[in-house]
Amino acid sequence: MSQTPDNKSGHKPQLSFWQIWNMCFGFLGIQFGFALQNANVSRIFQTLGADQEALPGLWLAAPLTGLIVQPIIGYLSDRTWHPRFGRRRPYFLVGALLASLALVFMPDSSTLWIAAGLLWVLDASINVSMEPFRAFVGDQLPVSQRANGYAMQSFFIGAGSVIASMLPWMLEKAGVANTAAAGQVPDTVRYAFYAGAGVLLGAIAWTVLRTREYPPETLHAYDEAQPLDRLPLDRGRAARFGLLWLAVGVVGMGLVAWQGLPRELYLLGALLAVYGVALLALTVVGRDNGFAQVMTDIYAMPATMRKLAVVQFFSWFALFSMWIYTTTAVTAVYYGTGDTTSVEYNTGANWVGVLFAAYNGFAALAAIAIPFMARRLGLRWSHLLNVALGGIALISMPFMPNADWLLLPMVGVGFAWASILSLPYALLSDSLPAHKMGVYMGIFNFFIVIPQLVAVATLGYVLKHVLGGDPAKVLILGGASMILSGLCVLRVPEPASHSA
CATH class of the missing domain: 4.10.280 (MYOD Basic-Helix-Loop-Helix Domain, subunit B)
Structure with a gap:
């Protein structure tokens, strides 16, 4: 990688496929940790004595941690430079070390509050690594390749999610014990967390060792951002x-x-x-x-970010609606029960795990197609198409002939998921200067966290008092929200390099 702006165009050099692969590979480890957390932390909490009613409060650590940590890390990484480790990579490595330790210790927690505290450590540490990864793509790639970079991150997110989500199930099939004494986490979960710690640390170490960063003076000389259209501070x-x-x-x-x-x-x-x-x-x-x-x-965020904030809000509100209520909706509609102790309910809940692994797998495939879509249709219309597919998929879920057919909507959800993880960042990064890429990527995370908090705070009330207690209608609401997010993206300006 050239370290000086010696090309006549004044733009960053194009990177090869394998250079982009190396710089994004660490996201495989980050998502491995997140997927293990999402799939198993409630199980750990309940094993240690948490009531179902207490779970949302224990889970609030995740969004609140992101709300606080990401802009701070973004601000600090914008101002960091080490001749050997660079600008963002020190945060990758420190976050990976702390997250790996939390993954090792969490399944061996002796009390609920130790496990809850380790969730805070785990989520904060993953955020320390994850936030600079978003800015890393903006730092290293020219505008014309950023969609490719974020799509590559989406590919690794999908791949990591599929493997991590299925790991306890695969360990059980390999003969590892899936039950344990009261107050003890099963070996399938413990060994999955130990493996996750190794994958997380190894994948991020690969990116740290196999990539280089531009020094600040070179990065600023290459700065391709449009003039910052910020509000003046009054x-x-x-x-x-x-x-x-x-x-x-x-x-x-x-x-x-x-x-x-x-x-x-x-x-x-x-x-x-x-x-x-x-x-x-x-x-x-x-x-x-x-x-x-x-x-x-x-206060003075760019106009492009303000418009994308609306897109992100409706997209992520839809996603959290799906994550919170898919199990309840599928077991009610296709298995005819809400009894969590019944065989039918647990069969349906296991099938939902397969569905979630499936949409992440489809997302990994969609991430390969998205750069081609972006070149052909532009970033905005590609995102509209993908999230519209996801919205239609969510709306259709209560109307499939049987539970097996639910694999079909997962294709649309996979395309939407891959697009949400890549194209808004590509649309945003063109409007951000190099010296503020990190802090603004951290602030942009607010528009993921806020809809999560709104969903946690309101969906239960809406379900009971507006939707008649029918969880399938929450999926329909989520689908409408996702389609609305796609329409809102048309308000966002297309980067010059992707304009028709």
Whole structure:
């Protein structure tokens, strides 16, 4: 890889397929850890005595950790340079080491609160590695290849998810014990976590050792970003908005208490109030500190990011609707039961695991096709097509002839999943300057976390009071939300290198 801007075009050199492969390979390990977490942490919590009603509160560690950690790591990595390890790679390695240790210790937790604490460590550590990976693609690739880079990340996300999700099942088939004494995690899960620690650390080490980064002066000379179309910081306006969001948050929490609404809604009110306080603090603190700079970047984010925020909100609200309620919907519609102790329910729940592995497998295949789609149709229309397929797939799930046919909608969900993990980032990165790529990729994560929190806080209430208690209707709602996200992407400008 050239380290000086000596090409006449002034653009970054094109990278080969294998160079892009090496720089994205670490995402296989990151997703391996995430998939093990998503598939097994509730099982670990319940083994250690957690009630079903307590699970959402224990799981809130994941989105809240991402909300805090990613912009901080982005801000720090933008300002890091080491002659040997580079800019982003030190964070890859530190995050991988800590996440691997958490994976090793979590299945051997002796109490629920140790396991919950290790979830915080695991999720924070994975976020330390993951956030710079998004900025890494923007750093290393020219605009014309960024869709390829993010699609390659989607491929490794799909591949890692399939293998990790099925690993306990495969270990059981190999003769490893799938049951254990009360309060003990089965060996299938323990060994899967041990293997996951090795895969996570090994995959990220491969990227760290097999890639190089541009030094800051070269990266800035290659900067291909369009002029940053940010709002200027108006401290008076920031103060007024701070007071507004603080008031909305406080009033919202009061209404939750007054009307006896679900306690999860307190979280939304608290987040709005905290954001209001942060804006007010921005008006009084000095500018030469990390807090003020990150808050200024949030307040004055580029117009492209603001438009993509809407796209991300509806996309990820749809995904969380699917992840939360697919098991309930499938067992009710196709297995005729909601009894979690019945054979039929557990058969259906196992089939949902297969369906989730299937859509991740289809996503890995879709990631191969997406760069060709982007070159032919452009980024926006490719994303609209993919998420429309996903939306139609979710809407169709309650209407299949039988449970086996549910593999068909997973094709559409796979295309949507691969697209959501790649094309919005390609659309965004063209509008970000090199010296702020990390912090803005971290801020962009807010628009993944916020819809997750909204889904956790509202879907239970909506299911009971609006959708008549029918979980299949939540999937239909999610499908409509995904299609809406595709329509919203048409408001986002197409990068010049992908314009027709």
